[in-house]
Amino acid sequence: MLAYDTLLAARDAVRSKKISSVELTRQALDRIDKIEPRILAFNSLFADRALEQAKDVDAGKRTGPLAGVPIALKDNLCTSHGTTTCSSRMLENFRAPYDATIVKKLEAAGAVIVGKTNLDEFAMGSSTENSAFKTTRNPWDTARVPGGSSGGSAAALAAGMCCASIGSDTGGSIRQPASLCGVVGLKPTYGRVSRYGLVAFASSLDQIGPFGWNVPDCALLMNVISGRDPKDATSVDQAVPDYLKQLDEPLKGLRIGIAREYQLAAGMDPQVKSAVDAATKKYQELGAQLVDVSLPHTEYGIAAYYVIAPCEASSNLARYDGVHFGHRTKDPVKDIIELFSKSRAEGFGEEVQRRIMIGTYALSSGYYDAYYLRALKIRALIKRDFDQAFEKCDVILCPTSPTPAFKAGEKTGDPLQMYLCDVFTVTCNIAGIAGISLPCGFTTGPKPLPIGLQLLGPTFGEEKLLRIARMYELTTDWHKRRPSLETN
């Protein structure tokens, strides 16, 4: 077990020499030895290197705001050490020739990287069941999925195998697993965090963000990872505030938006609804005013998303050709087209193939206007809905996921059913705004499952969004609960 399992506590303990970084890192690695066979959160471990990094911290050679703290990275972030697989056969042996900007920033801040975590192949999915290697298990109930696509990062943290982790979110891939695993996950504004070295899925939607046990841990990570990067032209040159500075100061005159369209969402679990309603009441007790807002194009969000994201994916994933890197077929081929086609059929899993096919179809001659172009117009309408709503409120409150963690295998037969899990998360990416998920309750039953509350804020509104999330967190204990992995 980690003597300090949260980021700030661990950082402070290392800083004040209550524990050495080597000891803390050993504890994380021991925990991984013991628990990982049941959770399957990691694709690769950097054990020796992590201990070296920890030693350097203890020797005073590495300093910074994250000095000495074990952190895990989603395995779609390029690291010059080890492999970067995206949980795909296509990249099973891929060794990135460079570090992602976020990896450089974390390491410059003194973080100890313990390993890289499992995901749905190329980040396409909501359960990690689309990984070519393994399905990660939910630490609260190992018969259930951790969510996805950053399920490995969420589960590694929830199982106490690191003090924080990093994921990426294209349609909910940080927030939904955070919700299902009972931790906090933030999807920053598009352009807040450099995507350089994040293996591209849908470039106009992808964003990297943190997982932590609490809001301050996410705020600290945001301090480290945010900011303009010349290597990512879509990263924005906007000052990075100290997200921790005013974090504990409650916001006066807080207006919470309740979108009527979210009240009508189908398939909502009654326990999720009552936990989110209770959180809403808590905000009222804290002095917040509830404001009715309307997001009229909500019901078209998933449809627009499952056009835009596959279109971008079909283009981004064209680079996997069996020539420059990645899997190449061993079968004899008669020409280069056959080399491409066989390599891609063998290297990509079914969900990735499906999305490439949807994207290729929607972009093909005769269908482009009806699908892609129309989806981009709906994107403009969804953005306008949010802009208008944020004139009336500071944040919009809703569930992160309509249900708690579902059982492994429950939705794998029907891809569309899996897509519909994303009802509350996709529009945030479509509009490029910020969103956070934080624990707001547990289901009843012998194995209580976490429930996530989602708060959506305007572009570059992270500072306020984190403060508002913190207001709730300070009055509740949900974020202090831990799964009892010894007994389940």
Place this chain on the structure above:
Amino acid sequence: MAEQKITLDQVRHVAKLSRLALDESRLEKFSVQLGSILEYVAKISEVNVTGIEPMAQALPMHNVFREDIVEPSLPLEKVLQNAPDADGPFFKVPKIIGGEEDSAG
């Protein structure tokens, strides 16, 4: 548009455009699944989008310029380190010219 589900022939054509050599059983499975996905996303045809400009990405950002300065590139051995096959400074592929006609559709 997609009132009519995607046919097996269309799926076969899209697989070809996608450079995916899929077997018949995968094609059949996909024609059912893609059919239901396309039927669902066809919802977007209900929305009145008259006069709405398409939005390719959410930030009001246009071309990003920088000075045209030569900077070091990755060294050759790093560029080639993941190549399935390489020969000296080149990526190596099977013979292209003289194969069957390019099937680009």
